Amino acid sequence: MQLSTETISDALVVTVEEPRIDAAVAIQFKEAMREAAAAGPARVVLDLSRVTFLDSSGLGAVVAVMKHLAPARLELAGLTPAVARVFRLTRMDSVFTIHPAPTDAA
Amino acid sequence: MQHSGECRPQGLRLQVPGNALAVRRALALMTRGLADIGQSAAQIESAEMVMAEVLNNVVEHAYDSHPGLIEIHFDNDPRGMVCTVLDDGRPMPGHALPQGHLPPTQTELALQPEGGFGWHLIRSLTRDLSYERRADRNRLSFRLPVVAG
Numbered sequence: 178m179q180l181s182t183e184t185i186s187d188a189l190v191v192t193v194e195e196p197r198i199d200a201a202v203a204i205q206f207k208e209a210m211r212e213a214a215a216a217g218p219a220r221v222v223l224d225l226s227r228v229t230f231l232d233s234s235g236l237g238a239v240v241a242v243m244k245h246l247a248p249a250r251l252e253l254a255g256l257t258p259a260v261a262r263v264f265r266l267t268r269m270d271s272v273f274t275i276h277p278a279p280t281d282a283a
Numbered sequence: 284m285q286h287s288g289e290c291r292p293q294g295l296r297l298q299v300p301g302n303a304l305a306v307r308r309a310l311a312l313m314t315r316g317l318a319d320i321g322q323s324a325a326q327i328e329s330a331e332m333v334m335a336e337v338l339n340n341v342v343e344h345a346y347d348s349h350p351g352l353i354e355i356h357f358d359n360d361p362r363g364m365v366c367t368v369l370d371d372g373r374p375m376p377g378h379a380l381p382q383g384h385l386p387p388t389q390t391e392l393a394l395q396p397e398g399g400f401g402w403h404l405i406r407s408l409t410r411d412l413s414y415e416r417r418a419d420r421n422r423l424s425f426r427l428p429v430v431a432g
Contacts, residue, residue: 200339201303232335233400240397247392259328266407267400268385 178205180213188252189218190279193228198235206235210242219249224279226255231263240269254279292320295357299338301346301370306338309355320359325430330357330364333408336401337368337423345372345421363410363428370421380414380423383407 179194191213198206214221223239225231231239243251254276256264264270276282295316299309310331317327334355341353354369383402389395406412409425416422 197307199303199307199335200342201307230331230335232332232339233398233404234339236400237397240395244393244395244397259332262328263332263404266404268388269400271388272395 178202178209180209182213184218185222187218188220188222188282189214189216190222190224190254190282192224192226192279196228197230198225198228198238199230199232200234203234203238206238207241207245211245214246214249217249220252221246221249222252222254222276222279222282224254225260226257226279228260229257231260233263233267236263236267236269240272243273250274252276252282254282293359295320295355297355299353299355301342301351301353301372303339303342306335306342309338309353310335313355313357317357317364320357322364323430326364326427329408329430330366330427333405333425333427334366334368336405340401341368341370341372341421344375345370347373360426363426363430365424365426367422367424369423371419372421374416374421375414378414378416380412 181192181194183190191210252274255278256275264273264275295313297309297312299305313334314327314331317330322330338353349372351371356367358365381402383406385403386396386399408427410428412425414421414423
């Protein structure tokens with residue numbers, strides 16, 4: 178699972194560099210996020226603008242990452258339409274702070 | 284008299300090994316195939332969402348102990364595509380479909396659910412969902428309604 182990171186003010190911005198977070202990579206995604214945030218930033222912004230597909234396994238993995246990072250905050254940015262639809266249909270869009278674009282978050 | 288629909292395939296058939304990586308490849312094949320049989324981008328998006336959940340369920344539950352093939356049929360229909368998914372794995376618990384109720388909403392972060400979303404997604408996006416266990420096979424069928432745009 179390819180991730181890139183950048184620190185912008187108080188936030189670690191983690192960009193998912195792959196188009197899918199699904200059952201095939203849910204575990205790798207969680208592990209990669211754990212490593213990326215190992216330094217313990219207060220705030221992590223997950224940039225999903227390159228992700229065009231997320232299934233319920235991917236959604237569960239994002240929730241697991243949020244719980245693992247606590248008390249640090251996990252926020253989401255750049256949700257593409259299909260991904261936003263999954264969050265909306267499952268009502269998990271009310272659980273996360275979701276920014277339209279990564280630049281809005283930092 | 285020429286009928287423009289005559290030269291276009293009216294359905295798709297796929298046979299997919301029951302593992303997560305094969306499911307990924309099958310979904311890619313499926314989205315291309317559905318475009319070729321004239322489905323809209325919106326319909327293809329819904330089809331991919333539903334099929335990902337359905338196929339992942341087969342891989343994780345029906346074929347959890349023994350691998351097998353998953354057979355997928357798509358058939359064009361005026362009210363939207365009819366889809367059938369067949370596998371030779373373990374039966375659905377109680378030989379019945381999960382209701383797909385979302386886990387109750389939580390305010391506490393530590394209690395947020397990490398699962399239980401799949402059947403809700405399937406039920407939200409399909410009509411006429413039905414399951415049958417027949418001749419040692421699981422048979423799930425549903426219709427993907429026509430989506431505007």
